[in-house]
Amino acid sequence: MTLLKVENLTMYWEVLRGYVKAVDDVSFSLEKGHSLGLAGESGCGKTSTALAILRLLPYNGRIMGGNIIFNGEELLQMNDQRFQKEIRWKKMSVIFQGAMNALHPIQRIGDQITEAILLHENISKKEAVDRASKLLDLVGIGAERIDRYPHELSGGLKQRTVIAMALACNPDLIFADEPTTALDVIVQAQVLKVIKELQHKLNLSMIMISHDLAMIAETCDEIAIMYAGKIVEYGDVTTIYKKPLHPYTQKLIKAFPSVIGPKTELATIHGFPPDLLKPPPGCRFHPRCPYAMEICRKKDPQSAKVDGKYHSVACYLIGD
Amino acid sequence: MALFRKEKRTIYVRKIKNFWEEFSHNRIGLAGIGILIFYVMVAVFTPYISPMRPTSQEYNPPRSAAMYAMPEWVRIFPQFQDLPPSFEVRLLENVTLVNSTVTDRATLQFDKEALNITFHADAEEEEGSILLHLTAFSYVYAPPSDFKLTTVYYETGNQIRYEIDLFLTTDQQNDIWDEWLEDPTRAVLYTNDRKVTRYPSVDKKIRRSLYAGLMNEQLFAWQYPNDAVQYAFLHPSEMLLSKKGSYDFYLEIKFNSLASTSTCNIHIDTAEVKFFGDVWGLLGSDRVGHDVWAQLIYGVRISLIVGSLAAVLSSVLGISFGVIAGYSGGRTDQIIMRGVDVLLCLPVLPILLILSSYWSFNVYYVILLIAIFGWQGLSRIVRSKVLSLKEVPFIESARAAGATSGYIMTRHIIPNVLPVVMAAMVLAVPGAILTEAALSFLGFGDPSVPTWGRMLYRSRTQGGFESLAWWYVIPPGLAITFLCLAFVFIGHALDEIVNPRLRRRR
Amino acid sequence: MGFRGYFLNRIAIAVAVLFIVLVLNFLIFRVFSPYDPTDMIIDPDFEQATKDRLRAEWGLDRPLFPDQFVLYLKNLLTWNYGRQFDQSKSLIAPQMAWRLRNTLLLLGTATIGVILVGIPLGILAGSRRGSKTDITIIGAGLFTWGVPTFFVQLIWLFVFSATWNSVFGAPLIPRSGVVGLPPPEGLLETLKDVAWHAISPICTLIIAGFGSWALYTRNMMVDALTEDYIQTARAKGVKGRDVLFRHAFRSILPPVATMVALAIPGIVTGAIITESLFGWPGIGAWYINALMNRNHPVAQAVLYNYAVLMIGANLVTDLLYGFLDPRIRVGQRR
Numbered sequence A: 001m002t003l004l005k006v007e008n009l010t011m012y013w014e015v016l017r018g019y020v021k022a023v024d025d026v027s028f029s030l031e032k033g034h035s036l037g038l039a040g041e042s043g044c045g046k047t048s049t050a051l052a053i054l055r056l057l058p059y060n061g062r063i064m065g066g067n068i069i070f071n072g073e074e075l076l077q078m079n080d081q082r083f084q085k086e087i088r089w090k091k092m093s094v095i096f097q098g099a100m101n102a103l104h105p106i107q108r109i110g111d112q113i114t115e116a117i118l119l120h121e122n123i124s125k126k127e128a129v130d131r132a133s134k135l136l137d138l139v140g141i142g143a144e145r146i147d148r149y150p151h152e153l154s155g156g157l158k159q160r161t162v163i164a165m166a167l168a169c170n171p172d173l174i175f176a177d178e179p180t181t182a183l184d185v186i187v188q189a190q191v192l193k194v195i196k197e198l199q200h201k202l203n204l205s206m207i208m209i210s211h212d213l214a215m216i217a218e219t220c221d222e223i224a225i226m227y228a229g230k231i232v233e234y235g236d237v238t239t240i241y242k243k244p245l246h247p248y249t250q251k252l253i254k255a256f257p258s259v260i261g262p263k264t265e266l267a268t269i270h271g272f273p274p275d276l277l278k279p280p281p282g283c284r285f286h287p288r289c290p291y292a293m294e295i296c297r298k299k300d301p302q303s304a305k306v307d308g309k310y311h312s313v314a315c316y317l318i319g320d
Numbered sequence B: 001m002a003l004f005r006k007e008k009r010t011i012y013v014r015k016i017k018n019f020w021e022e023f024s025h026n027r028i029g030l031a032g033i034g035i036l037i038f039y040v041m042v043a044v045f046t047p048y049i050s051p052m053r054p055t056s057q058e059y060n061p062p063r064s065a066a067m068y069a070m071p072e073w074v075r076i077f078p079q080f081q082d083l084p085p086s087f088e089v090r091l092l093e094n095v096t097l098v099n100s101t102v103t104d105r106a107t108l109q110f111d112k113e114a115l116n117i118t119f120h121a122d123a124e125e126e127e128g129s130i131l132l133h134l135t136a137f138s139y140v141y142a143p144p145s146d147f148k149l150t151t152v153y154y155e156t157g158n159q160i161r162y163e164i165d166l167f168l169t170t171d172q173q174n175d176i177w178d179e180w181l182e183d184p185t186r187a188v189l190y191t192n193d194r195k196v197t198r199y200p201s202v203d204k205k206i207r208r209s210l211y212a213g214l215m216n217e218q219l220f221a222w223q224y225p226n227d228a229v230q231y232a233f234l235h236p237s238e239m240l241l242s243k244k245g246s247y248d249f250y251l252e253i254k255f256n257s258l259a260s261t262s263t264c265n266i267h268i269d270t271a272e273v274k275f276f277g278d279v280w281g282l283l284g285s286d287r288v289g290h291d292v293w294a295q296l297i298y299g300v301r302i303s304l305i306v307g308s309l310a311a312v313l314s315s316v317l318g319i320s321f322g323v324i325a326g327y328s329g330g331r332t333d334q335i336i337m338r339g340v341d342v343l344l345c346l347p348v349l350p351i352l353l354i355l356s357s358y359w360s361f362n363v364y365y366v367i368l369l370i371a372i373f374g375w376q377g378l379s380r381i382v383r384s385k386v387l388s389l390k391e392v393p394f395i396e397s398a399r400a401a402g403a404t405s406g407y408i409m410t411r412h413i414i415p416n417v418l419p420v421v422m423a424a425m426v427l428a429v430p431g432a433i434l435t436e437a438a439l440s441f442l443g444f445g446d447p448s449v450p451t452w453g454r455m456l457y458r459s460r461t462q463g464g465f466e467s468l469a470w471w472y473v474i475p476p477g478l479a480i481t482f483l484c485l486a487f488v489f490i491g492h493a494l495d496e497i498v499n500p501r502l503r504r505r506r
Numbered sequence C: 001m002g003f004r005g006y007f008l009n010r011i012a013i014a015v016a017v018l019f020i021v022l023v024l025n026f027l028i029f030r031v032f033s034p035y036d037p038t039d040m041i042i043d044p045d046f047e048q049a050t051k052d053r054l055r056a057e058w059g060l061d062r063p064l065f066p067d068q069f070v071l072y073l074k075n076l077l078t079w080n081y082g083r084q085f086d087q088s089k090s091l092i093a094p095q096m097a098w099r100l101r102n103t104l105l106l107l108g109t110a111t112i113g114v115i116l117v118g119i120p121l122g123i124l125a126g127s128r129r130g131s132k133t134d135i136t137i138i139g140a141g142l143f144t145w146g147v148p149t150f151f152v153q154l155i156w157l158f159v160f161s162a163t164w165n166s167v168f169g170a171p172l173i174p175r176s177g178v179v180g181l182p183p184p185e186g187l188l189e190t191l192k193d194v195a196w197h198a199i200s201p202i203c204t205l206i207i208a209g210f211g212s213w214a215l216y217t218r219n220m221m222v223d224a225l226t227e228d229y230i231q232t233a234r235a236k237g238v239k240g241r242d243v244l245f246r247h248a249f250r251s252i253l254p255p256v257a258t259m260v261a262l263a264i265p266g267i268v269t270g271a272i273i274t275e276s277l278f279g280w281p282g283i284g285a286w287y288i289n290a291l292m293n294r295n296h297p298v299a300q301a302v303l304y305n306y307a308v309l310m311i312g313a314n315l316v317t318d319l320l321y322g323f324l325d326p327r328i329r330v331g332q333r334r
């Protein structure tokens, strides 16, 4: 069953000098119980995509088109109130990028979690507190820390609190926006473990946003590679790791050190990601692409399916 | 090394350029800079903008206008059309002989500067009179509230009695005013019909001068330089200059010899009437008739000096103490921060007041005191910034590389602290200006400099309110306000630039 | 160190500051003063013997340290300020109590008024960042920051006292005092009359004072509203107003409380001038008079009370900060 289907989603940031084309014609879908990794360089529009779906856009975000179908319902048509009450946090919640600051600095963590529960469910305060303690246990903080303030917790525990808060209403889908950056390696591993356990225990669907391909490989079933506001390659994780087709994906995977694999020279991608205010015409990757052809400079390549159900690539090299 | 330095310089140049780029988009900041430039220009060109210098009230300098004269331009309003401006009439400018009964025995010399009359008598009880037309002027205003007549004359003579009468006539009304010159020792009240005679002293040149003036229709003062006696009596100017029209001054001298050979010489070298206007200049006058515009314009310099000096001093103190406290930590930090706690608990203005009531300070001491009591807030900000900077890798590595504390403080810490505290430093300027203004306003400032606070103090204590002298109340207040606003605007803009989250959305 | 340690530390500091202030107050009036206290109370024409007797009577014959200093400490700490250096030689304490009450009435209501006007405006501006409301409030805030309080008051007096007087024959606002003369009968009438007398000084203090509070609150709010935890709250579904007050404002409450402490010197300063301008019989106006007439015991007593007032206010805000911000640790304040 398809949980979330995003079709041709386009979202621009309105700025003084025009539009920042941060999400351009993005499509993907997610089965229930599956996890999708969204990978790409910094600034390519990963967070923007999540914000657009969650309807958390700040004042200057403009959705220009597309469809978001969640559980068979078109989210873009739904009114704000209902979305707030019944969808966001209840059905799909989010672990924000930089979760260290996502907690209110002078509110007890228990209160912050209960607040989320009480806003969406008609249960008594006591029940909410009970559930919050259970959640804290679940993520490995321990219910006894329910009265702590964020500053009394370590970074890893704070991150776990944020995860617990995201789980507050038993959502079907969680967006995790770089849940482990800003943590040190050991704590990263611990938090990752917690996330994986939760996926198993609760049969969670996740959209994992990260530029850490290794982490995505560990936690996700599918992966979408984003470049400059567009998804350039999409498919299941093993296929893409084994046989990346898009030149950008190839470079990206090479640029990542592999702990297990043989020692290779790390590749770097020459040049800089484009300015999304004025993205290059044609394929947005062509200025940095070693295989760029004439057509790449003129026409935007459409995503095309390659072998089988999942794998699709937007590149003229592939296909015909 | 040289290369390194050059690179560093270009970094600074670029930083400054970026900064200016940011600043030039900030309208409030630009408005602040604009106002400030305006004030600085006024301070630079002060003598050209106000040709008059402000006079202090400590001695009695010549006044320019009547008490609380309105600004000259109010005459465009019909109800103030008739108010007289300041002007003077020189009586000896254009003397003509009207009539003389003694042409053979009297000699008469006059030019624009002086008038010289000599009279001989060959017999006892010989009489003679000379009538001179001094000057004509037209008076087209409402009766003046304040004027002053000054005559300076020498006399030499022998065995003769004379009378000098000064007449003021008009075509509407005859003989409305005469004025008598009289013996200083016997100067008493004058009425319109009393004529006083005097005997010249024997062969002795005496210079006497005589002032007559009228202020607010109340005070009629005669003043002799020798003994400075003043007499007052009611002398409504309406009697003298009640009508618009042309007026003439006449001088009549009557002689009466007491012996068979007698001579008399009278030499008048100053004779003028000054009308102190009820309108004056751009901004009228104060309680003692001094120009308000001059005080206002010269106040710019003082306020700029007070504000910037005090702010610079207190910034230096605040940054030094903050950096030292934050960088050294430990006991030094404890001591300095406790000192800051103490200073923050002191009621600063009351202490400044008591100190300036002990020693009547000049303005530089006031600046110093303001700085001494004004650095604590800044030092707290600086300290917390330094504490966070101390952990930054490049400073740790500099320390590890063996750089001395002094080097690290001056090369690394202070340049990084400055942008953060810039806003606070700029905002210290209006703080200092307002404190000085408060001191002066309470009458505890430096009495010798023309500050806006002092103007407001005088407007309040010298009847400016009762006289509704808005030109003495509002301009200095506005001047303080806008000068402070300039710095507040700039400080606000800096705050927005340095603190990116406050940055205006574009 | 927990809350208790923090509190004890703050109280210890307050006591230490109080002692330092007491020493300073003694030094300023008894050691630095270019005037001898005897000049004011003893007629220079008296016989030497009489002079000596009077000196002994006032305790001025004993050494400054420690005798006079100890006596001074003992007296001030027991609210015994001695007698005035003037014709009446009356006791200071009773008048001080009355005037202190008047001053506190003025200061207290003005401070509360400024907070009640400034902070909501700041929240409003911060929550509508970039809007016309925001720009208006910023403008007004900056303007009232630049304008001297006494200028606002002068204008007020100029309009409602001087001009009103010349147009209508009598000033609109009372010239001076806390109540009119003769004092009205009945509690309600008295309260009304006091309010009528207090309204001018308080209004002008609020007009000239709210700006910096509004600006400060606004900037803090703008800052807080960009924090990640606000985004979290929104995402959780917290309603707009609750985001504003329960989340954003709650998080800036501690620094706002600190601002109260930082604002107190300004308010004290403003009150001195305000009292003398509006003829409000508080300690500020008394202080100015005392300085002009070299009535030093009065000035000394007032200065001491100002310092106590400020130390107390600082202490209260410190403690408040401790309650409001659980992150507080000793020596670590914003």
Ligand SMILES: Nc1ncnc2c1ncn2[C@@H]1O[C@H](COP(=O)(O)OP(=O)(O)OP(=O)(O)O)[C@@H](O)[C@H]1O
Pocket: A013, A014, A015, A020, A022, A040, A041, A042, A043, A044, A045, A046, A047, A048, A049, A058, A060, A097, A211, A276
């Ligand atoms: N509020 C905004 N207004 C204007 N532009 C924005 C805004 N937020 C993001 N952008 C721009 O949109 C583009 C995509 O940003 P986004 O945060 O989605 O990137 P990201 O892939 O999440 O990067 P990172 O890995 O750094 O989190 C960037 O170029 C960014 O500058």
Ligand SMILES: [Mg+2]
Pocket: A046, A047, A048, A097, A177
């Ligand atoms: Mg992101």
